[in-house]
Amino acid sequence: MIDFASALYLGMRHPAGALGGWETLTTGLPAALAAAPLARRVAADAAALQGTEAGMVGASTLHLAIDAFDRLGRTHALIADDALYPVMRWALERMMGRGVPVGWFRHGDAADLARRLARRASARPPAVVTDATVGDGAPAPIARYVDAVRREGGLVLVDHSQVLGLTGERAAPRSPWGQGGGGALRHAALPSPARQPVLLLASWAKAFGAPLATLCGPAALISDIARDGPAQSHCSPASAVALLAALDALAINRRAGARLRLRLLHRLHRLHDGLRALARGVLPDLHLSGRWHPLQRLCFASDERALALHAGLNAHGLRTALLRQRGGGYALIVIARTDHRIADIDALLDAIASLAPSLPDARRIAPRINAFKEIEHVQDR
Structure with missing residues (x-):
């Protein structure tokens, strides 16, 4: 499954082999x-x-x-x-x-x-x-x-x-x-x-x-x-392995941060531009968040359309998330990451385009679904 729900924006994962060893996970003492x-x-x-x-x-x-x-x-x-x-x-x-x-x-x-x-x-x-x-x-x-x-x-x-x-x-x-x-x-x-x-x-x-x-x-x-x-x-306090991961992140940022951010911007712009093209064509009710942040919020005329697209993408092997919005209802969340391939971005855009005609009618406004108490909450369904 291609993951568009993870917020590991720069693709940093810190496998055990990259962190070295530790004598104990925690000292047993408060910070x-x-x-x-x-x-x-x-x-x-x-x-x-x-x-x-x-x-x-x-x-x-x-x-x-x-x-x-x-x-x-x-x-x-x-x-x-x-x-x-x-x-x-x-x-x-x-x-x-x-x-x-x-x-x-x-x-x-x-x-x-x-x-x-x-x-x-x-x-x-x-x-x-x-x-x-x-x-x-x-x-x-x-x-x-x-x-x-x-x-x-x-x-x-x-x-x-x-x-x-x-x-x-x-x-x-x-x-x-x-x-x-x-x-x-x-x-x-x-x-x-x-x-x-x-x-x-x-x-x-x-x-x-x-x-x-x-x-x-x-x-x-x-x-x-x-x-x-x-x-x-x-x-x-934070565990030894979490601290080692933070030090590894700082080292990666010094060594390759500029390259990772540039690659992410390229992926993000391809995703956002593709979504804008869909909004001008097969998804006229689609409202997008701004271009500058990798977490893209897709809002539709009804909850039914957001839920149906989320389920359809999952069936196509594309993992997205749902966000409970402040005013009620859902937005579909799609996150660009540095480690996405161009082919991954294009596969997502192609899947959305193919699913668009089968989504519930945009003119039918479904009742809002009050599933979460938080003001905004990301939910993987």
Whole structure:
């Protein structure tokens, strides 16, 4: 089966033979008591890659989000994008359950954020929480968010799991992702990135293919979170094999990252252009996400059409995924990866074209299917 559901964007897989050996998977100690030497190395390298002063490692984004919000909830007024990814929202809901107020601003709307900051009653400095992308995958206006909070001594926390390893500095029309793969802060092109009031939270299980997460930012704040974070004190840290996979990813990124990103862009453009051609022809109700991100969201006039196309592609040996959307209903998810062959992309496009005439009538709008509670959830069916 050709897989278009995996988010290993750069094709990094880290087989056991590439990682070397390890004496034990875990130390038996929480990270707050004694961070493993490998974890300190990954944290330092992650901070250097992303342009920040310091970093820390956790088993997942949820662990690190709990740690970060536990610290910020004591000193800052929390305000978040209302389309925040569910994992981050879960950590915020924990704070709300403890009585910490959380405000919300309209998705990707820097002007609405500024208005809400101007009207807020709290004397605490603001902590703005956002994903790195908005809408159809375009970069969030990180620089405008930073400008909005800087005057009040606040900060911005960015979940850039979807762009770490892809975007970087010196973006240009012919190089929309930029160079280096350092992620959202590098891509935002803010001056002196290490001095910016920004925390960067990221899963490494996307482009880098390593099952852990990092939190990077100002050294003093990272030190506080690493020392006092609940997950750092009470949960197991990232395993030795996950840390070795992260170091392998960093080595691959230094050695071949530019080539892998260029190859991925080529695959992505072929996929997106092919889908646009289908939208102009056999699938006039097809609405696509933006061209710049490898996760392509295909929306149709009805759930029936998305479900039927998903099932038909699966029968053709092509694995895709379904996304539960904020407003209800499904989108079909197709993900381009570096390790896809041109023939794989073309096989997917040909299969969609062949299935289009047999899909349910676009004029029949099916009832929305409320299958998931999450705001957005990828489901392989």
